[in-house]
Amino acid sequence: TFPAKYSGRVRVIRSNDDQRKLENGEILVLRMTTPDLMLESIKKAGAIITDEGGITCHAAVLSREFNIPALMGTGNATQLFRTGDLVEVDTELGMANKIDSPEKS
Numbered sequence: 001t002f003p004a005k006y007s008g009r010v011r012v013i014r015s016n017d018d019q020r021k022l023e024n025g026e027i028l029v030l031r032m033t034t035p036d037l038m039l040e041s042i043k044k045a046g047a048i049i050t051d052e053g054g055i056t057c058h059a060a061v062l063s064r065e066f067n068i069p070a071l072m073g074t075g076n077a078t079q080l081f082r083t084g085d086l087v088e089v090d091t092e093l094g095m096a097n098k099i100d101s102p103e104k105s
Contacts, residue, residue: 003092004069006047007099010085012078013041027089027096029081033059042066047089049077049096071096 011022013030022028025046032052033042042048042062046069050059053072063070069091071077077096081087084102089095 002064002067002069004047005088005090005092006069007086007088008046010081010083010087012081012083014078018083027087029077031078032057033062042068047071049074049081049087049089051075051078 008025008027010029011018011026013019013028019041022041022044024044027047027049028041028045029049032050035058043066048059048063048068048070050072051074053059057072059070059072062068069089071089071091071094081098082101085098086100088097088099
């Protein structure tokens with residue numbers, strides 16, 4: 001990936017139905033990307049965070065191809081973040097921080 005910062009709302013993707021709900025600029029949070037799951041959605045993503053993967057995984061390749069900030073191999077992003085959370089992603093530091101949650105608003 002490349003050094004970048006991005007802030008946006010999270011969309012946790014667990015199924016194709018979740019993927020269909022993705023709105024432009026949302027941060028994709030998922031276990032890992034696969035070609036069948038991500039083909040159309042990736043173009044809407046503001047950033048990608050995955051539980052699994054590394055620099056050569058599918059998410060990393062897509063992030064470079066589409067210039068989308070990405071953090072791979074977090075181990076637990078799908079457990080830490082919920083759809084609607086406002087999150088800041090910093091790929092240079094390799095971190096994602098929750099800024100706000102829907103239940104706080």
